[in-house]
Amino acid sequence: MPTKSAAQRRAEARVAYDAYLATCPSRQLLERMGDKWTTLVVNALADGPQRYAELARRIAGVSQKMLTQTLRALERDGMVTRMVTAAVPVRVDYALTPVGRDLLPVLAAVKAWSERHIEAVLDAREAYDAAQASRAG
Amino acid sequence: MPTKSAAQRRAEARVAYDAYLATCPSRQLLERMGDKWTTLVVNALADGPQRYAELARRIAGVSQKMLTQTLRALERDGMVTRMVTAAVPVRVDYALTPVGRDLLPVLAAVKAWSERHIEAVLDAREAYDAAQASRAG
């Protein structure tokens, strides 16, 4: 077998690309921002430190599982601090680190884009769907 | 039944929040950027119009299904144009629209953050994992 199959070549390319993506800094942040709750949590914490229950209330749709999971991930990456106050009942406060706070301008950029183009996007979407419908009809 | 159950209240809150998220412009963009391939495709198209096969090659890890799906979504939102040239074989070129091109500064912001903080993130991650390990051991 002197030559590799197309499938083999593709598989190898994918592995190499995965490795590239795994080490790409931008990718790592994108991966975090990608999940549903990260940006919501960071935004909620922008106003200052907050307790677990406060966050749960402000991000009304989140389940405890996802909120905890998101906070843990952010903590692990050094974007959020977790401060436990021993008491009965326990009190846990979360806050952005300087690194985490630096994420706010990025979110601001996203927000700016959205507000500038949302109307065009909505129009485009409508036009696209209309074209699809007429093709189907 | 004068009062609602906790589960009911939570469910209603979730519905309301979902509705809020559905109409929030930032959220809509975040949703797009969230999926694995959107940003890669936009980045690839930053250099100018490109054919389907070129994109598939540059974004080596992507499957046709995902590439097509991503391009369709971007096209629907008016961020990418799709130009078919009737020939044998067919030729299809994709390009960023002005709206899509406006996404590049946002990606640049992400990139800037990543390059500035990746080291701190990696360190934090290592420290966090070490702490976890010592707790388990």
Added chain:
DNA sequence: CGGCATCCACACGGATACTG
């Protein structure tokens, strides 16, 4: 109060085969 463990449904996304 602030979790963790478990179960489970569903959507995401990869592999493969086929088409205009």
Added chain:
DNA sequence: CAGTATCCGTGTGGATGCCG
């Protein structure tokens, strides 16, 4: 070349119940 159609494994994430 540029897709579409299908099958199917896996991860994501919600619901629930228990615990320090």
